[in-house]
Amino acid sequence: MRVRIGLLTEGGYPYVSGDAGLWCDRLVRGLEQHQFEVYALSRTAAQEDGGWVALPPQVSRVRTAPLWTAQDDGVVHGRRARRRFAESYGELVAALCEGDPSDPTALSQAGPTAQADRFATAFYGLAELARDEGGLVGALRSEGAVRALERACRAPGALRPAREARVPDLLAVAAHLESALRPLSLDWYDDQGDEGGRGLGAVDVCHAASGGAAALPGLLARHFFDVPLLVTEYGVRLRTHYLSSGRGASPAGPGSAPSAVPAPALSAPAVRALLAAFHGRLAAEVYRQAACVTPGNAHARRWQERCGADRAKLRTVYPGMETSRFAHVGDSPDTADPHTLVWIGRVEPAKDLVSLLHAFAEIRKEEPRTRLRIIGAASGEEGRAYLGHCRMLAAQLFPDEADGPHAVGDNPVSFEEIGGPESATLAEAYAAGAVVVLSSVVEGFPVGLVEAMLCGRATVSTDVGAVVEVIGGTGLVVPPRNPRALAEACVALLHDPERRARLGAAARARALELFTVEQNVTAFHGIYLELVSQAPTRRFLFDDDGEPRPFAVPPEECLSGLRTGPGAPVTARPGPAWATGPQARDASPVAATEGAR
Template identity: 60%
Template structure:
């Protein structure tokens, strides 16, 4: 089977958890051929197995906060307008305006209250989809949309939709700077429409499109289904729409612009979920987001992400490892992790159990803003534990240590988890916290806040407390520090649960079956150059070249 894998973050170029998941999938399902379509990829790719190749790459970079409104206005009024008119004749420009108007109506329109609300919402979704596919058809025929989405035609079309009767209040309040910024963002979002991926030797040759994320990453899969009838499978371990809502990049945007962008990404998510043959969220938290966006429950199947458990086996099998008075926190240092609440909770723990210690182990990140938050947290720790931090009248070493993963104090994750008795998660926002699964592989008892997919991951093998509640966090940690038998019992149960639900093997087994299931329901397509029909049946894979030889011996005609 030939899989067109639409990768998030540019695999095989980028690292990180999405890249690791794609690599495990490609290497674990060696019986299938993977054509990698890297959205946002550039540079030197990592080595690939024989069953995978980089078919296409596209750099969709760009920053929303880059050009000013004045620069956008100048470029729209002069440069991009001339480019659009050079590329399109009068008929193409009319088609473009009509298609963009339909898409803009779907974005700007507001659901009406009353009995007709659901019907009106469906009509707006249809308008968005009609405009999207009309733009895709135009881009396919004309080799893309050169400058058209940033032209003055685009700005006027958006303004007309915002001012039309029935537009949502936030859209109607948008001004020219909002319109300019929105078309800039829309051009980046719809940039996959202008790629050269939609040909018989590209996505047209795939038996199945598998998108490793929703949103823009899945957009080429939508077009492959539209142009070739290729089934689309969408896997989400984090929700793109949720990420957009929580993005710090939009803090300086106006309210009307935020309204338009939220509507755009909401419509795109709904269209992706509606057209996908199957959705495979990584957890129930993601599944609820998909259902809220209109996904059909019958086409949703939760597939937990697979993680390598072997590296944690030695720690998990050693029940006596770890300092019984040490708490461990591992993750990216950012406000969403709420380390402020964790430090206040530890101050209460320290008052009742003076030998308690807290290790804060930071995962290295490239975000320049993380340094300021880390400095703030260290300053708070110095205030809460002044004697230990200053060394004056100290009873021992500082009870709170700040370390970096990969450094001399915390060389590996295994060593980090092995050093403590309890692993703590204090976040106020989470998707699928991998640190909890890693702690479970290490047979560590956990104390977590009730956010994201935490309850689904932990089950009954750890303690869960409300977020932003230092007292509850402190009480739960103290309970486990003071009861070693309970701590060991929960840790053993956590390890058993993780080995059952969150391993690479269970993830691969699930997708092995899903691929065959989706292909069995897809229409049979025989393309020129494929060789003998049914030479590679979906239900079996026989290595070697027996099929062409058999065809030659029987005189089977070529296609």
């Protein structure tokens, strides 16, 4: 059975610099029996300029639109449209000012809450208005939108932080809502039109590769055309919002579309409360409307349940890792230096290298010959500053020694990057250490830990995120921010080579069973078929007057997932200028492949 899948991404596939690009590419290439249409929201101009990865033949088209900018769509609303906007937008912001957005458990009560229903009604009201009028960019940026937000904040019963919102806070919230609701104005929501105009209404399944903005077009396809929505979250977007908003970062989280609001404005209590309410309501609606939600691990699953997801809709599907590049190390005898510890990852404060360095000081007291190799690059100003701090701390903890097992000027801690003389490849970096260490205080799905397991390495990890679920008893786990416990676990493995070998072999076997591309692709193939089998038939052909011909489609048409035969659909409504200009690309099967840069 050939299924037509609308793959929805935000800052990921098919862009070269996309966060989830690798996972999506493996999924698409592994399901060549199906047809994929990619609907991609880009995050930055640099990402657009970087181009796409090479696309396989099963990607029949790619449509893109920017989240990082939106020109005025030029749509002039009449009196009736302005009234519809005022009613829907007023209801939406009123729903944000009710309840306690800082408590996500309020969203997980049995049955939809009154606030959730109010939010959903207003949200789809705006979506229908945008579809009827051709866009909402100008309306969302208007003074009327700010005044509606101010009225909601001043209304009786509004949250205290909302009542205390000042004019700059109102402007910041309104600007963020305009940015977050830009997908409403896209011209993706058609089920008819010529070959270049068909949209999400013509696919069999919408698969959002993440929550947040990527799932929003799927919500509208579900609302307008009853297309089943599948949502995959390897990192829960709402959790990312809660973690980042307290630091004054973009509420969408690291790696998300840049906010139209300066970071200092986002740290105001009123702004944090209202944006937390918006993202919480949106996540709850996504979970409520999704036919299936696939968390990447139990840690993400618990967050989704806490934020409103129905347990009956949740199915854990582990990420698929490419095993071939680690096969040589995993299958070869262990030739690593028995006195070397290896840490590999992106250098940032969440990785807590400070605790690792203090733990290593304790390790050196027990095993003076031990070396620590920290392999990874810093990203961004914060990461580079943290790397500099760690270098200074290493120099203070381990001054150059004139005596002992190391020569003068040889610090037992080294800071390296992949591609250096001693670690040309990632697999070689893991192979260099007898023990691989993970010292994070915040972690989602620990990809580096799985890579170490595929290399057959014994591991010592902190108990954060999905670490315990991934390890499953094949490594040692200690509390985070506990250098002494981390040191004791590392020393225990350094002293026992037989135990290291047993744990490494068990870790490799577990990784090959649970975390391969094959298991990931097989799981989604089954989910696609199940969703299509449960979805109502939505295929129609139209006569010359645009009237549906309900009996013109043979039953076997539903098996192909494609429109065939006569009955050319009518032309689709053109979309807004900001989404169909140079920043929005629509690739045919040939252009999608030949135009990949």
